[in-house]
Amino acid sequence: MNDFQPLPHHKFTFGLWTVGNVGRDPFGHPTRPALSPVEIVHLLAEVGAYGVNLHDNDLVPIDATPAERDHIVANFKAALADTGMVVPMATTNLFSDPAFKDGAFTSNDARVRAYALQKTMRSIDLGVELGAKVYVFWGGREGTESDSTKNPLDAIKRMREAMNFLCAYVRDQGYDLKFALEPKPNEPRSHIYMPTVGHMLAFIYTLDHPEMVGLNPEVAHEHMAGLNFTHAVAQALDAGKLFHIDLNDQLFGRYDQDFRFGAEMIKQAFYLVKLLEDSGYDGNRHFDAHAYRTSTLEDVKAFARGCMRTYLILKDKVARFHADADIQALLAQIHADKGEFDYLKGGYSAEHAQQLSATAFDLSVLGARNLPYEQLDQLTIELLLGVR
């Protein structure tokens, strides 16, 4: 009997900012009290998470003295030791302070760009001290409202220079750390540079050390752009660049919702879990989501449990999909292949080209094939609805 209990090997993680979200939105004040980082570690341990991720300032206030920093970090490490929680990922807050109102690495102001680099170096040091192996970059302010204000070519160049500088810093320190870039199309800027997984993937190959840099795709961000998230993740996996993943849920065409994983688009969530599980992805499953603004503490815990439980239920559905005789029979029918074109798997050769040129294709036969996709999709829906 599968009880859908989260276990450490599932690698379920949450950010301090996720279950710590106080319910503030652009129209209203917080609806629940702030929890301290130590309280959040205990909450996450209680609900069965494996790890906790953080921005530098989720833990250490931006104006803390070095002594205050050391004291806070020591308390946090004690909470990790008490609970067995780990810190697999860390990141920098380059968006809250008004200094970053026109971006961090892409700001028009060289002083802001330099400060962003310095802040990130310190935050990388903190992340490594806490054990992080993945360092995320989400450039929420790296964009514009008006393109009169910034030349996009300058912005992309500045972003590249920043990544190259920080990769070199990590190498120079001898840190065992990879970077994961997180694209988002908009919010909080009207337009954010390199807005989707595809854009960011292309950017990575322009860096000095592309082998150190991969992606942190997020469900909500591709959905905000109206894109198929599973296809985006597949492209990252295919390139060997899925270094991390942010799971949540989000309807197309809405504000940045950050809902509980699987809360809205259950079919898309199923195909995503199927891809992650079938591909053997062994990184963290990080939930970058928060509870509804209407929730109080008990409901925040239910939110966190719900993210993990839905993932595990969908993982079970994936196993049922693979074991379902009717589904597998349809797939076998769809993929039936007499092997007459197996020679093309060997790629191009002059003989293959000649053989192919000499082949006659009967388009009426190809066009008349029965593709039982309605049947297959209905069986998938019935499986998800729990009647098979």
Ligand code: GCO
């Ligand atoms: C958002 C982003 C952030 C980042 C976080 C970690 O839409 O606000 O998803 O939550 O993931 O800053 O880099």
Ligand code: MN
């Ligand atoms: Mn997001």
Ligand code: MN
């Ligand atoms: Mn995110």
